Amino acid sequence: MGSSGIHRFRYVATAFVTLLFMGLIYAWSLFVEPIEADFGWDRTQTSLNFTLSMIFFSVGMLAAGAIERRFSTKVLMIATGIIIGGGFVAASLVSTLMGIYLTYGVVVSFGVGVGTDVVMAAALKWYPDKQGFASGGMLMGFGMGAMLLSPPVTMLLSAFTWRMTFVILGVVFVVVMVAVAFLMHVPPADVAVALQAKVKASSAASTRDYTASQMVRTKAFWLFFAWLILVTSGGLGLISQAVPAAQEVLVSTGMTPDEAVMLATVAMGGVSLCNGFGRLLNGIVWDKFGYRFSLTWVSVCFAASMGLCGIAMTFGSFPLIVVGFMLLGLAYGGNMSSMAAMSSGFFGTKHFGMNYAVATLQMIPAAFIGPMLLASFQQGSGSYTSAFWAFLAIAIGAFALSFLVKKPQD
Structure with missing residues (x-):
């Protein structure tokens, strides 16, 4: 891999780490038992939160797609950190089922959707010639996030309450997303033109940009x-x-x-x-x-x-x-x-x-x-x-x- 290849690979690597944290959206089951034990809620009630998470994850991505051309990647990633971090901290303070739905199921998941869409859109612009590799490499982080981060989250739940664990996760997400905001950039116009020249005619390459x-x-x-x-x-x-x-x-x-x-x-x-x-x-x-x-x-x-x-x-x-x-x-x-x-x-x-x-x-x-x-x-x-x-x-x-x-x- 040449120096230019290494240069653009860092954006996929940054996106991989970002999506590793975003993958915690699949780890809701880690919090189910301690939350149920605190409030006496049943599995049907707490399971609905996962469905809400999937819905508002998609809504967040849709919202990001609508506004990402109006704001810089830096601004949107900082906003992502604030939304997710604020959602976790707010979730640590709730005492009702609806509160969990609104803070974790809606706010946190919406933020995860926004951040996922923004970081992928930025990183993929560096790989117009290898869209499958770039998207697959980034999304591998999302898929493995719950598995790799479940052990440390489980340790936090053992050492602290689920409320304090939510606060810690909120702080971690703010720090990580702000760091990503300063690391992730879209390619400048001249670089983008050079990258497009790498695109080879193939069954996977589009010759037209569709809205x-x-x-x-x-x-x-x-x-x-x-x-x-x-x-x-x-x-x-x-x-x-x-x-x-x-x-x-x-x-x-x-x-x-x-x-x-x-x-x-x-x-x-x-x-x-x-x-x-x-x-x-x-x-x-x-x-x-x-x-x-x-x-x-x-x-x-x-x-x-x-x-x-x-x-x-x-x-x-x-x-x-x-x-x-x-x-x-x-x-x-x-x-x-x-x-x-x-x-x-x-x-x-x-x-x-x-x-x-x-x-x-x-x-x-x-x-x-x-x-x-x-x-x-x-x-x-x-x-x-x-x-x-x-x-x-x-x-x-x-x-x-x-x-x-x-x-x-x-």
Whole structure:
């Protein structure tokens, strides 16, 4: 890598670290038990906060896409730190369920969405020639954030109350986001022209910059949007129920529930690890082999994972369900990096922030479909077995849909 390559790589590295912290949005489950113990709230009430987080994360990205051309990256990242930090501190002071919803579910998640969109839009402008690699590398941080930062957060919860942990996290986010504000820049005009010269004609390179309104009028966008919903629903469904599903398999082998939950948590770690790695891997695949191969292998991983999980539930095989979890992690991570690569590769980098924000709106229906479908099958039959077979059908639908997606220019 030459000096110019090293120079621009630092922006992807900065974005990776930033999104590592943003990935804590997936770690809400760490706070559930201590908060429930304090207030006596049930799991249904506290679980709604995760759904709210997904919704307002998407809203935050949409808001950032609308204003990022009016303000500098520095201003927006400082604002991000204030929003997230203020949200955590405010959450530490609440005494009602609605207070948790408004501070953590709305304010913190909105700030995470704003910061994610801004930092990705800035960093991707340095890599018009390697959109898949750049987006995958950055999003790997987001996917692995919950796994890598859960241990220190757990230590804080053990040493302090959840309220003090929220205050500490608020301060940390302000410091990190302000630091990022001074490290992250978009390329100057002359550099941007030189970078565009690196772009090679390929199946992943867009020759036109679409606005969001132009993008949503294309057939390509809606086919891709539908594909994203199908794969994301599977990922979010399993993320929300991975531990109890793995626990069911382990208990069926004669293990006690207390013993089972420890191993089930390890299985959940496999999902997080592969979620992060899948984002980088699929970004590289997108650049090297094109969007068609990328969508196909993600769909195949999704289908294989659901099939393996269904077989594992039927025969009580813990190793098999771990492999299934890891494959779904790869599929879900690949799905997330595909969304970023599509936004820039299909529709150009000029309006990436807004276009990517619009694409992330697919997480709203997926956040309802996946967890609710998985939970309803489990409640209806008392087992997750039928749920995995149902998701296998969804995965097959995603596989078929992947062949219908075409770039607007095709």
